[in-house]
Amino acid sequence: METNKIIIIGAGAAGIFGAINIASKNADAEVVVLEKSSKLLSKVKISGGGRCNVTNVCQEPKELIKNYPRGNKKLKKAFEQFGSKETVQWFESRGVKVKAEDDGRMFPITDDSQTIIDCLLNECKKYKVKILTKVAVEGITKTENGFSLEIKGADNLLCDKVVVATGGHNKLESFQWLADLGHSISEPVPSLFTFNLPDADITKLSGVAVPDVEVKIAGTKLSHQGPLLITHWGMSGPAVLKLSAWGARILNEKNYEYSVLINWLKNANEEECRQKLTTFQTDNPKKMLFNSNPFQIPKRLWEYLLTKSEIDEELRWNNFSGKKFNKLVNHLIADLYDASGKTTFKEEFVTAGGVKLGDVNMQTMESRKCPGLFFAGEVLDIDGVTGGFNFQAAWTTAWLASEGISENEKALQN
Numbered sequence: 001m002e003t004n005k006i007i008i009i010g011a012g013a014a015g016i017f018g019a020i021n022i023a024s025k026n027a028d029a030e031v032v033v034l035e036k037s038s039k040l041l042s043k044v045k046i047s048g049g050g051r052c053n054v055t056n057v058c059q060e061p062k063e064l065i066k067n068y069p070r071g072n073k074k075l076k077k078a079f080e081q082f083g084s085k086e087t088v089q090w091f092e093s094r095g096v097k098v099k100a101e102d103d104g105r106m107f108p109i110t111d112d113s114q115t116i117i118d119c120l121l122n123e124c125k126k127y128k129v130k131i132l133t134k135v136a137v138e139g140i141t142k143t144e145n146g147f148s149l150e151i152k153g154a155d156n157l158l159c160d161k162v163v164v165a166t167g168g169h170n171k172l173e174s175f176q177w178l179a180d181l182g183h184s185i186s187e188p189v190p191s192l193f194t195f196n197l198p199d200a201d202i203t204k205l206s207g208v209a210v211p212d213v214e215v216k217i218a219g220t221k222l223s224h225q226g227p228l229l230i231t232h233w234g235m236s237g238p239a240v241l242k243l244s245a246w247g248a249r250i251l252n253e254k255n256y257e258y259s260v261l262i263n264w265l266k267n268a269n270e271e272e273c274r275q276k277l278t279t280f281q282t283d284n285p286k287k288m289l290f291n292s293n294p295f296q297i298p299k300r301l302w303e304y305l306l307t308k309s310e311i312d313e314e315l316r317w318n319n320f321s322g323k324k325f326n327k328l329v330n331h332l333i334a335d336l337y338d339a340s341g342k343t344t345f346k347e348e349f350v351t352a353g354g355v356k357l358g359d360v361n362m363q364t365m366e367s368r369k370c371p372g373l374f375f376a377g378e379v380l381d382i383d384g385v386t387g388g389f390n391f392q393a394a395w396t397t398a399w400l401a402s403e404g405i406s407e408n409e410k411a412l413q414n
Helices: 013-025 042-050 061-067 073-081 086-094 113-126 172-180 202-204 238-246 248-253 272-283 299-308 322-333 391-411
Strands: 004-007 031-033 098-100 105-108 130-133 137-142 145-153 156-159 162-163 185-191 193-196 209-217 223-230 235-236 257-263 335-339 342-344 349-353 374-376
Touching: 004 013, 004 145, 004 374, 013 113, 013 162, 013 238, 013 248, 013 391, 042 113, 061 073, 061 172, 061 202, 061 391, 073 391, 086 105, 086 342, 086 391, 098 349, 105 113, 130 374, 137 172, 145 162, 172 185, 172 349, 185 238, 193 238, 193 335, 202 223, 202 299, 209 238, 223 238, 235 238, 272 322, 299 322, 374 391
Parallel strands: 004 031, 004 162, 031 130, 162 374
Antiparallel strands: 098 105, 137 145, 145 156, 185 349, 193 235, 193 342, 209 223, 209 257, 223 235, 257 335
C-alpha cells in the first residue's frame, strides 16, 4: 500500500515529539496532529514553574527506571534505546542547550519553557507537520486499509496509521474508545499530589522548607526521604510528591483518609535523638530551649515542635526531663498528622493508569490488539515521580513509536 497519512492524536509533548520524528523518517508521509483544545504543548508551557523540566540527569537505564512507580520494568530496554542522554543530544543538536541543577533536574539554559516549545514547533514546520486544533476524536474504527477517525461535529478522517498521545485521563470512561478496540485499561487514579492536613496547626508555618526528612504513611511500608515544604493547606515538596506517586493506588483505596508520620531528623532513630538532646543539654545547661536548637531544622519548626510538646518558653535545658522530654523526642522522629483528601500539584499533575503495557509492543509502541495503532506518553500505564521523568517517558515512547512506524513503512514498501 502506498504511504499517505499518519495521524497523531494529541498535541502535547509526546504527540508533537512523535510527529517530528515520524515526519523526519518518512519523507513521503503526510503527518497530521489533531488537538481537541486550542492550545499546543500546554503542559510543557507550565512545567517546572514555566521553565520546563525537560529530563533528569540520571542516564543509566537501570537507575532511571527506579523513578517510575508504574511501567518501570517495561521501560528498561526503551531507555537503552532513547533515554535522558539521547534527549539532551536531540535538543542540543537543534540549538537548545540544557543545564543540570543540584537535584538532577534539567532545564533549558534560558530557564524558559518557550525555548522548548519554539524548538518543537520549528521542527514541525521544518518537516511539514500539519497541526489542527479544536479537533476532537471520539472514536477509531479499523478499516481494510487503515483507520477511520470519528471527529466531533465533522466528517470522519481516514489514515494509514494512528498514534494515540492523548495524555492521562481522570476517568475510566475517557478510555472507552480505546477499550472498544480491545485494549485493557488500568483504572486512572491521581499521582503526584500534595497532602491535605485540614486540622493541623503546622499549616501556620506555611512557607517553611525542611531540606531532608523522612515521610511515611502509617500502617503501610510507604516511605520517602527528601525536601518537604509546609503549605497553608498541608505538606508538599519532593518527599511528599514522590510518596504520593508510589502510594497512588494505596491512598486511593483509603479514599485519601490516612495518617502521615514525619521524621524531621531524616533517618535518626529514637536512641540517636535522645543522645543528641542529652549531649546538648549537658553542654548548654543554662540556655533556654526556645533560643537553642541542636538540630539542622528551621527555627520556626523547632519552636512549633517545642510548643506541641507543651514546653514553656522560659524552660532551660537543665530543667528539661520526663514526659516533655519524651514528647519532644516523639515529635522529632515520629510526628503524626491526619491527612484528608488531596491537593493537585498543578504543574506536575499526572495520573497513574491507562492502557496496560501488556497490550503494547514496547519495542515499537504498536498495539498488540490493533496493528497500525501506536501509543506514546501518559495515555499508557506509565508514570514517573517529579523531576523530569514524565517528560522523559513521553520523549522515549514517542521516539520508539516513530521508529516502529518507520520499520512498518519499510516493510510495506518491500
